[in-house]
Amino acid sequence: MEEALPKSARRYVGVDIGGTNIRAGVVDSTGHIQGEARRPSLADAGMRAAIARAVDAAAEAIENAGYTVKDISAVGLGVAGALRSREGICIFSPNFADSRGVQILGPFREAFGLPAVMLNDVAVQTLGEHRFGAGRGCSNMVMITIGTGIGGGAIIDGELRIGSTEGFAEVGHMTILPDGPFCTCGNRGCWEALCGRDAIVRRAIGKIQQGNKTIITDMVDFRLASVTPALIAHAAEQGDELAVEVLEETGYYLGIGIANLIQLYNPEILVIGGGIAQAGRWLFEPILRTVRARAHMVPAATCRLVPSQLGDDAGVIGAAALAAREAARLEASRPPTTASADPER
Numbered sequence: 001m002e003e004a005l006p007k008s009a010r011r012y013v014g015v016d017i018g019g020t021n022i023r024a025g026v027v028d029s030t031g032h033i034q035g036e037a038r039r040p041s042l043a044d045a046g047m048r049a050a051i052a053r054a055v056d057a058a059a060e061a062i063e064n065a066g067y068t069v070k071d072i073s074a075v076g077l078g079v080a081g082a083l084r085s086r087e088g089i090c091i092f093s094p095n096f097a098d099s100r101g102v103q104i105l106g107p108f109r110e111a112f113g114l115p116a117v118m119l120n121d122v123a124v125q126t127l128g129e130h131r132f133g134a135g136r137g138c139s140n141m142v143m144i145t146i147g148t149g150i151g152g153g154a155i156i157d158g159e160l161r162i163g164s165t166e167g168f169a170e171v172g173h174m175t176i177l178p179d180g181p182f183c184t185c186g187n188r189g190c191w192e193a194l195c196g197r198d199a200i201v202r203r204a205i206g207k208i209q210q211g212n213k214t215i216i217t218d219m220v221d222f223r224l225a226s227v228t229p230a231l232i233a234h235a236a237e238q239g240d241e242l243a244v245e246v247l248e249e250t251g252y253y254l255g256i257g258i259a260n261l262i263q264l265y266n267p268e269i270l271v272i273g274g275g276i277a278q279a280g281r282w283l284f285e286p287i288l289r290t291v292r293a294r295a296h297m298v299p300a301a302t303c304r305l306v307p308s309q310l311g312d313d314a315g316v317i318g319a320a321a322l323a324a325r326e327a328a329r330l331e332a333s334r335p336p337t338t339a340s341a342d343p344e345r
């Protein structure tokens with residue numbers, strides 16, 4: 001804990017509500033986590049119960065950081081799913097069967113009496129990477145996260161942009177291969193149906209079942225259901241040809257989507273986060289090759305492709321950055337003359 005902070009330093013609570021874990025942290029104005037707490041998401045117990053646990057986690061994080069609610073300026077949340085964030089409502093979360101219409105912000109406002117704001121988890125991570133991580137100082141940045149699905153966020157002219165119905169987060173459902181594999185959304189050949197976690201595993205299992213030799217079968221003791229992207233990356237690291245091929249193909253399709261995003265947004269930097277990004281050079285090299293081959297009409301060479309810098313902390317730090325943005329907005333709108341209603345915030 002840093003004692004050198006001035007008394008006036010602001011602190012925010014950032015909460016990351018994922019499918020497996022809920023994590024809350026008190027974050028200072030320089031992006032440092034000062035105290036945190038976790039709870040299991042327990043998807044089967046429903047989303048309302050998960051939100052109640054998230055409130056608990058936030059209270060515990062404040063205590064663990066050595067503060068009381070009075071020391072906190074605002075609460076920010078990142079939630080995986082489609083949201084009507086200004087109303088505080090979840091439209092759909094893949095993690096909770098009963099997510100439709102759940103009021104997320106209400107319980108936080110009631111418990112703490114603080115301003116509370118939320119956005120899709122990837123939008124929040126994008127904000128975090130822009131303020132305190134890989135995108136610091138950039139005016140134009142795109143972030144994607146590759147995990148179970150693919151999500152995205154964009155900073156344009158220094159501001160987070162989420163689209164008219166917060167749809168930028170769903171960039172994983174752009175069509176990459178028209179007749180490609182079916183996607184959970186009902187479409188075919190979506191980016192995440194080609195490059196999400198399950199797609200990578202399926203690609204590996206398909207090649208194994210065709211009789212190709214690989215050390216992966218030994219690594220999982222012939223239980224193919226245990227194959228994971230991390231394991232495939234590990235096998236690639238040991239020179240396993242099948243694993244390298246799986247990541248090559250995945251990187252190729254990732255590269256096509258990334259080239260499209262570079263073409264559309266002409267960003268200075270494209271940040272890649274999420275668990276799959278940890279496959280490192282085996283994925284980054286084919287991505288880079290594809291981007292160089294496909295994004296000609298914009299200076300793709302000036303767009304840096306970098307891994308997320310905040311890693312697992314991006315959710316909590318980004319949610320706190322969202323809270324800070326809200327606190328600043330409220331402060332700016334305080335003089336009675338202006339009734340600011342910037343639709344983006």
Ligand SMILES: [Zn+2]
Pocket residue numbers: 172173183184185186187190193
């Ligand atoms: Zn889809």
